[in-house]
């Protein structure tokens with residue numbers, strides 16, 4: 001019920017209002033019970049082949065529908081949840097829902113991959129590998145369909161408690177690969193790419209480099225060098241934030257493999273995402289007749 005109330009109100013608070021310390025601390029308290037009150041939902045945004053726009057996978061993104069504040073943006077509440085530690089439970093919920101759905105979709109003969117977002121705190125949990133092992137035992141995946149998106153922040157190992165290399169090896173054994181998120185916006189990204197290259201399957205180019213790519217030759221230069229770097233390292237590239245056909249075409253010409261953005265679809269409730277995939281399959285069949 002709370003969930004529906006949150007959705008129907010849909011009043012979006014401005015960023016400044018969330019700067020309000022009072023609201024922040026209220027949100028932090030509300031986060032503690034958000035999951036058990038079913039206020040957190042998992043949305044899937046399609047990842048598509050740049051060539052023809054066909055859906056090849058998705059990114060799982062969470063949404064919080066607060067009964068009073070309405071839809072709270074993840075940029076705001078994930079940062080708060082990192083401060084309180086609640087992010088671990090939220091990310092595991094998103095992960096479990098994603099694996100469940102991937103398990104179901106593979107039974108329907110689709111070959112989609114799915115990615116989830118992790119933050120440094122997730123990587124610092126000593127039981128992370130056990131948790132993943134458990135989920136993947138309950139909902140086995142026949143191919144390496146699950147990927148974890150991390151930013152360079154997770155590779156730095158701030159606390160010094162985690163042996164990142166060992167952890168990535170364990171994840172690899174479970175068939176889980178790494179995608180580098182928001183590539184190009186952090187620090188010394190290249191050294192992490194070098195250190196962990198064998199575990200990284202995808203580089204996600206931040207929206208910042210895609211937005212003005214038609215006008216800005218610097219963006220073209222940067223994106224095409226990221227693409228050639230990725231090719232040389234046997235990784236694929238996902239361009240984030242594609243909003244126009246012109247951007248898609250330009251990226252196709254640069255040899256970019258995958259894209260994500262409002263052009264194809266916004267993040268969707270899981271059922272709507274599955275309908276979109278199903279309608280695409282029907283279209284594919286029609287074109288073969």
Ligand code: C2E
Pocket residue numbers: 045060061062073074075078087090091094117118119149181182207240241242243260261262263267
């Ligand atoms: P991100 O991982 O880089 O996710 C991509 C963001 O870009 C999403 O915002 C998505 O809705 C947005 N986006 C996609 N295509 C377009 C486009 O064409 N135009 C524009 N303007 N935006 C586009 P969202 O869902 O608001 O998430 C924001 C950030 O919050 C994410 O950035 C991620 O860092 C974090 N986040 C979201 N869900 C989770 C989660 O379950 N766990 C964790 N730890 N972080 C999450």
Ligand code: MG
Pocket residue numbers: 059117149181
């Ligand atoms: Mg992401």
Ligand code: MG
Pocket residue numbers: 181182204206240
């Ligand atoms: Mg991203």
Ligand code: MG
Pocket residue numbers: 182206207240
């Ligand atoms: Mg981003």
